[in-house]
Amino acid sequence: MDGLMEMDYLAAALALAQAPAERSATAGAAFAAFEVTHGRPLPRAVRDWYRLACARTVLEPDGADLVLAAEQLGGPATYWWPADGDDWPPDLEEQEEREFDPVAAGLLPFLDENQGGYSLAVRLDGSADPPVLISWFGFRPDGWSPHAASFSEWVFTRVWDLPLLRGAGWLCDTVPDVAQAELAALAQRLTARPQTVSDSPLPGPAQVAHRFAGPGDRQRALLLSPYAVGGxxxxxxxxxxxxxxVELCAAVRSVLAAPFEPTGAYRPDEVAGRALARLAAGEVTR
Structure with missing residues (x-):
């Protein structure tokens, strides 16, 4: 989106994760093997990230989603044809397992959600920091849609989102709508961070993740548009x-037209619990 600050997103992600910048002992050999096999190098941003020994654990600290290792990048992929929901040929009785070369198809898969809900791949377009695509049907030749403007931006948003989507330190509420003017006002109060877009198999527009940060990213607001019509x-x-x-809640309340009454996790952590108590006591009002 317009107005983003110029920054080194890979370095920023590493700083947010408070992870050491130690080099991987095996990544260099994996990069060389990829180039020999496919006749092309990995994109620069992918190499820069995977050179880190902590590359996978920073992206998936809980061991839930499958983040491919450097040695696995560019390997053959299998998929079921036809995809769920696609039309079947009249003479086909069951799905077929097929294999394809993602790199030959211009794709570099690198993450598979732990329940198979979605997969992510880099589009191999020849750029140093190529875009990231999303698929709801696993690693396959088709069915991909835009997700992040670049690999480095995706890495940053992945790390940035973790405390908002996991753990017990977040606050959350739903509102009927957020107007563009409200998003613009929030960008004036905070700093816009990269957006991601997630197309949906459900009817309706793609979900857009709008991110806003306070100084040093020590305050984070994530606003997710609806996945489906009427959401x-x-x-x-x-x-x-x-x-x-508490200050962040006040900033969000000041720009949203709809009432915003956040709740926390079932057992919120100490920071979120104390903030909720202050909000319940009426410390923050419109």
């Missing part, structure tokens, strides 16, 4: 301290 927006907040979280 609601999700507004998630996280901050490093109780005071920052």
């Amino acid at each position: 609601t927006w999700s507004v998630l907040l996280w901050a490093a301290t109780e005071d920052l979280l």
